[in-house]
Amino acid sequence: MSVNGTRVVSVGHYQPEKVLTNDDLAKMVDTNDEWIVSRVGIKERRIAAEDEKVADMAIHAARQALENAGLQPGDIDMVLVATVSAKDTCPNTACRVADALGISTPAAMDVNTACSGFEYALAQADMAIRVGSATRALVVGAEKLTAVTDWEDRTSCVLFGDGAGAVVVEGTDDPELAISPVVWGSEPSMSDVIRIEEDVPYIKQAGQTVFRWATTQLAPLIEQVAERAGVKIDELAAFVPHQANLRIIQGIAKRLDFSDDCVIAEDIVYSGNTSAASVPLALSKLVQSGKVPSGAPILLFGFGGGLTYAGQVIRCP
Numbered sequence: 001m002s003v004n005g006t007r008v009v010s011v012g013h014y015q016p017e018k019v020l021t022n023d024d025l026a027k028m029v030d031t032n033d034e035w036i037v038s039r040v041g042i043k044e045r046r047i048a049a050e051d052e053k054v055a056d057m058a059i060h061a062a063r064q065a066l067e068n069a070g071l072q073p074g075d076i077d078m079v080l081v082a083t084v085s086a087k088d089t090c091p092n093t094a095c096r097v098a099d100a101l102g103i104s105t106p107a108a109m110d111v112n113t114a115c116s117g118f119e120y121a122l123a124q125a126d127m128a129i130r131v132g133s134a135t136r137a138l139v140v141g142a143e144k145l146t147a148v149t150d151w152e153d154r155t156s157c158v159l160f161g162d163g164a165g166a167v168v169v170e171g172t173d174d175p176e177l178a179i180s181p182v183v184w185g186s187e188p189s190m191s192d193v194i195r196i197e198e199d200v201p202y203i204k205q206a207g208q209t210v211f212r213w214a215t216t217q218l219a220p221l222i223e224q225v226a227e228r229a230g231v232k233i234d235e236l237a238a239f240v241p242h243q244a245n246l247r248i249i250q251g252i253a254k255r256l257d258f259s260d261d262c263v264i265a266e267d268i269v270y271s272g273n274t275s276a277a278s279v280p281l282a283l284s285k286l287v288q289s290g291k292v293p294s295g296a297p298i299l300l301f302g303f304g305g306g307l308t309y310a311g312q313v314i315r316c317p
């Protein structure tokens with residue numbers, strides 16, 4: 001049965017226990033806390049255990065989101081996992097999550113658009129439910145970026161961390177609560193700017209090019225997201241951007257005149273860049289903090305490898 005719209009009903013997240021501080025990194029490569037904090041704002045990041053897979057983290061986050069929704073596995077008929085770092089490609093991570101949670105016959109798919117993966121996956125869940133091809137979806141972002149990090153490259157190894165975040169999405173007939181139409185796209189001519197490739201299976205990026213793109217090109221796209229949602233920037237309860245880099249977040253926030261308390265930027269400081277996991281991770285912590293009232297608008301925006309970007313406005317569950 002088709003519905004007019006969908007809404008996020010719950011959140012969940014997971015981070016591995018092991019913390020890697022900037023001082024720890026300074027023992028591994030020629031770097032220091034002051035350089036890292038001043039360039040990217042990161043103080044520490046979480047590192048998955050050697051035998052901990054992307055699927056394991058996705059399962060923890062998804063289970064929490066399901067429990068927080070007060071739902072049973074049989075209530076879910078779609079599982080989407082956004083990831084760029086899962087080493088196991090078959091079965092996909094979504095099937096692993098479904099199996100672990102006892103979800104019997106869902107549509108199950110992984111989505112790879114790197115750091116915008118969660119927003120792309122959320123948009124696909126929204127569309128599938130609206131046209132009646134699914135009833136309720138688990139949408140997860142999960143990454144083990146430390147498994148694709150070159151630990152000898154000081155320009156990149158200081159940036160990344162591991163973790164997972166998840167939401168449950170279901171239909172609603174209340175337009176006030178509905179997820180807004182996604183604004184999404186890519187810059188294929190810049191596909192070489194961030195890479196994880198067969199011959200060099202580590203994240204390689206042209207850092208300054210990414211920085212320039214993010215701080216000059218993204219603000220108008222984020223405005224478009226708000227416009228499509230019919231919400232003004234100053235009406236947003238929170239702006240949850242991809243936690244790539246504190247300076248990028250601050251640059252975008254300044255261009256769009258966001259008030260400081262609206263911009264969610266703490267997770268980059270304590271989690272590092274966790275790619276597709278970063279927005280659902282930060283969102284889950286925000287919702288669980290109780291700082292945003294239920295029904296208040298939250299703008300999500302992801303951007304990264306591809307280059308790709310996507311964003312939408314959701315209502316706080």
Ligand SMILES: CC(C)(COP(=O)(O)OP(=O)(O)OC[C@H]1O[C@@H](n2cnc3c(N)ncnc32)[C@H](O)[C@@H]1OP(=O)(O)O)[C@@H](O)C(=O)NCCC(=O)NCCS
Nearest residue numbers: 031032035039115154155158207208210211244245303304
């Ligand atoms: C990666 C990034 C922090 C590098 O900062 P930068 O100011 O561009 O730094 P540069 O690469 O020009 O290097 C400047 C100097 O710092 C040095 N440096 C690089 N990494 C360092 C580190 N971890 N510690 C100490 N010094 C470092 C460089 O070797 C260079 O030294 P040199 O001038 O003697 O050659 C920055 O480009 C950035 O934030 N880019 C965006 C990356 C991103 O967010 N990607 C994900 C998007 S999804």
